[in-house]
Amino acid sequence: MFYQTQPVARGGNFSLSRMKPWNYPLHMHRSFELVCATSGELCVTVEYRDYMAAAGEAVLIFPHQLHGFQEIGAGHGFLSIFAPELCASFYNRFKNSLPVENLMPFTYDFEKISACSDIFSIKAFLYSICAAAFKTLKFVPRPARQERTLLDKILVFVEDNYKESCTLYDAARELKYDYGYLSKYFLKNIGTSFNDYVNRRRISDATYLLRSGENTDIGEIAMECGYDSIRSFNRNFKKICAKTPKEYRAGID
Numbered sequence: 001m002f003y004q005t006q007p008v009a010r011g012g013n014f015s016l017s018r019m020k021p022w023n024y025p026l027h028m029h030r031s032f033e034l035v036c037a038t039s040g041e042l043c044v045t046v047e048y049r050d051y052m053a054a055a056g057e058a059v060l061i062f063p064h065q066l067h068g069f070q071e072i073g074a075g076h077g078f079l080s081i082f083a084p085e086l087c088a089s090f091y092n093r094f095k096n097s098l099p100v101e102n103l104m105p106f107t108y109d110f111e112k113i114s115a116c117s118d119i120f121s122i123k124a125f126l127y128s129i130c131a132a133a134f135k136t137l138k139f140v141p142r143p144a145r146q147e148r149t150l151l152d153k154i155l156v157f158v159e160d161n162y163k164e165s166c167t168l169y170d171a172a173r174e175l176k177y178d179y180g181y182l183s184k185y186f187l188k189n190i191g192t193s194f195n196d197y198v199n200r201r202r203i204s205d206a207t208y209l210l211r212s213g214e215n216t217d218i219g220e221i222a223m224e225c226g227y228d229s230i231r232s233f234n235r236n237f238k239k240i241c242a243k244t245p246k247e248y249r250a251g252i253d
Contacts, residue, residue: 014086014122015208016114019079025190025197026068028155032091033061033081034129036106040075044068046102053077058106060133062098063091066152078110082126090130097139104136150175151189154182162201163226168194199236202226206237210249218245 019035021042035044036058044051044059045068051059052073061067063084084091106129113125157171168186171194172179186194202225209221222233222245237245
């Protein structure tokens with residue numbers, strides 16, 4: 001299942017959606033991400049460590065932590081992505097730290113919060129996540145930027161550039177690595193090509209924009225997500241989502 005209904009929160013954004021097991025390769029972004037199981041188990045990988053979240057447990061992923069999903073188990077739950085600005089006090093205290101383990105006990109009335117649109121209810125929900133993390137997780141200093149692995153650096157490059165020119169040649173030039181070496185390294189570690197990964201990142205944004213901006217022109221969405229032609233956008237969207245952007249928008253409840 002493609003990660004097609006979840007925006008990467010930025011500029012104060014917040015999303016909450018139902019979740020079931022799916023495969024999605026390792027990636028990172030600047031937002032917090034919470035995966036909470038309500039039944040069965042959900043498998044989440046964070047920094048190459050696999051967590052099986054059972055009902056009443058959650059995996060809290062910090063900004064710029066490498067993570068992915070595996071289609072293991074038969075669990076159900078909720079996925080929330082939220083910008084650090086929405087829990088600024090917590091983020092400012094721990095922005096230079098990472099949890100030793102990302103799994104923690106957590107329950108909430110997700111049905112209730114999914115029906116809320118006021119910022120106070122949303123922030124109450126987010127700070128309940130922060131409170132649970134503060135009480136149960138242990139933290140260590142975040143590695144300095146220069147200590148990041150090559151894979152981290154590539155994924156950060158994608159996050160910073162996917163809305164513009166974002167080719168493997170650009171990454172190789174920026175990171176001062178051989179193009180051929182980076183191509184093989186990325187495929188070995190992520191399991192997909194660099195171009196496919198960038199397209200999935202762009203289409204992930206596009207699905208959010210299609211859902212949230214019903215009056216926005218599809219051509220504008222294509223440009224916003226880093227495509228310089230509507231033909232290329234349509235082709236990649238259908239390849240990943242198995243339907244055209246127009247069909248996808250028409251199928252939204």
